[in-house]
Amino acid sequence: MRSAFYGLEIARKGLRAAQVNLELSAHNIANANTEGFTRQQAIQRAIPPTMAVSLFETTAATRIGGGVDIQEIRQIRDGFLDLQFRRENRGLGEWEVKKNTLSYIEAIFNEPSDSGISTAINEFFNSLQALSMNPEDATTRAAVQQRTLALTETIRDVYIKLEGLQSELNQNIIFKVQDINSYATRIAALNEQIFNFEVTGRKANDLRDERNLLLDGLSKLVDVNIFEDSLGRLRVDMGGGRMLVSHTESFRLDVVRRSDSLTHPQYPKNNHVDVGGLVDVIWQSSGEIVRISGGELKGLIDMRDGIGGTGTLPGEDQFSGVPTELSGSGISRFLAAAPNKNDSYGVPYYMRMWNHFADTLMITFNAVHRQGYNLAGATDINLFSDGTATFDYSNPRQPVARFITISDEVRNDWNNIATIFLDDTDIAAGIAPDEARGNNKNILRMLDLRHNTFIEDIPNIETFTKGLISTLGVASRQAADMNHNQETLTEEMSRRRESISSVSIDEEMSAMVRFQHAYNASARMLTAIDEMLDVLVNRVGIVGR
């Protein structure tokens, strides 16, 4: 036999449920534009009738449920989409960095334009051509002197800007490491809050949103794997399965300055061309270098360290010597092997190629220039120098591209440009160097270097610059395309996520109307039961009065 007041309790539960749902709609609407907010839904369930069979109950058919119960407030979220989004977001971070960096390198080379390196080269050779027709003339010599100066300045300018870019990338890596540490700390703190909250059996929906937003942000920086166990403890792995966050504990990353030595056992300098002060990203606890396989941090590291290969590279480990054709005796130069760990085409690749180009230019032009005679009949004069007093033309100071300049001799007196060269015929004719001012043969020999440098991997100057610019163009284009793809993918993922998780005002409005009616109806029910009880309590059994 049920209590007469049972209906009141059911109606009360109906009111309560409608109220909770209305409040939940209000919460959803209020957060419609909150970043990372996931819409929430109340899961309600009908309360089954009590199973205890009473002695007086005649039939089970009259059993009625106990109204409604709100079981939990649930987030509408698809964990699989989170996984996909974070994977694509990692690619986006990497390619965004690469695209921006390569686009900046394009701006440094400034080609095709009227002020880039190819113009400087063209003008340098044209001034030599003019000199070949008028080797005695002071103004033509002055023009060559100035064009030579301009060419070396352009080379240095490009190289110094590339070095600056490498330093900036390094600085950015340090910032990103701080970011990652900050993310890790915040995620660990949230893990603790969420865990403590959920111990009571409720869901910490809004804290979870906050944590998901942090995980999204972190996924753009590095490659992360996220696991949550059945007890609600979250672990974040990165860098080849190492823990970054383990529940309430976070493991910090750190940076350590690389050694200046190429053979340092732990943190060696990677490439010959690298600027000083580059850092390795390490685990603070063990000092081990972090292996990073994605995200902005990978983009930055690839761009900072990528030299386009590993092992022995032309213009890096082994510089070309002075070719036999030019010096009479081949002079070789060797540098110690560099680790060259990163084979992406980053800033060091362009530095290496640029330096190789400058080195080739200096070595070959000096070799030819030294064999010629100036107007006074003197020989062994350099055209280029590395700016040091102890300049050795067969082994200039590295990186040449940073130091290359016009030699002091030619800077001080353009008559020192060695235009004169006496070939076998001239020597047979008994011509002395000091009576051959009209001789332009050494200029012609220098002009030959444009089409044949005698150095293996730089067959000629045009092919080299053309090749470098087209490599850069292709790489930059590819990065831009990849970036665009990743953008499209992350956009699609986030659209699908939004489709499931974001708040729809229309839906919330319909829900509001629905639960408003439900509330009204439950209230009406309460009134009906009240009337019923009124009849029972106040009117029943007063007939005889």
Place this chain on the structure above:
Amino acid sequence: MRVTNGMLITNMMRNYRRNLNRIEDYQNQLASGKSIRRPSDDPSGASKALKLRSDLSMNEQYIKNTDNALSWLNITETALRDIGDSLQRARELTVQAANETLTPENRAEIANEIEQIQQHIFQVSNSTYAGRHIFAGFRTEAPAFSQGTGAIVFEGNAGEIAFEVGVGNRIAVNVTGGSSGVDIVGLYATLEDLKNDLRNSVMVPNVDSYLTSIDTFSRQALAHRSAVGAKSNRFEMIRARLLDSEVNFTDLLSKTQDADIAEVVMNLKEAEAVYNASLATGARIIMPTLVDFLR
């Protein structure tokens, strides 16, 4: 698929951005007139443009070089023509001097004219181009010949000056006054002998041997002159070819890197239309929700 208000707005913003980017790109192309502004716009086109630019720059320089070579050769030719003409006159005078009716005074007059011819040949042999003595071999800074008593001396050398008028294409432009070129020293000496004979001898000199050597020198000068002329023709042909190449290179370069204005304008107009449409859609997307109808 469930679509929410937030999604509509995100999409709208994304499309705005995309359309604006396209408009920016076309506007840049129009403003610069170039379809390739950085290598990544068109990597192969950019490297082709680089090559064409340097080809064009070389070509322009080679045209300058041929112009220079032609001027040099013109001056050489003028000088050789002068020498040839002078020799012609000397020959006439020699034939005249053979006339036995001439008095010693008449012969002295002829001798004086021969002396003038000598002076002229000496001066012409020291011709310069832009301050450079063209017959002096490598010693262009000083006169090719100096004058002593009754003789001139070649001060230059046999150096051959070549101009580059194409990749690896070098052509010598100078004729030297030494023994390998026109033998001006010998020529001068012959005239000197003739002059002295006319002045000193009472007899008619041995005209035949003088005529023979004058003819030899004439032929020599003429041979060099026609060689110079042939060389000039060669430079003219090279120059014509270089000018053709310049037109071709310029045309190719323009096709490679210049924007097709008509096409870009069309594209820009189209992009503008799309942008306007996306703005119009935007106005509809920020539309009333159910809220507006619930009273």
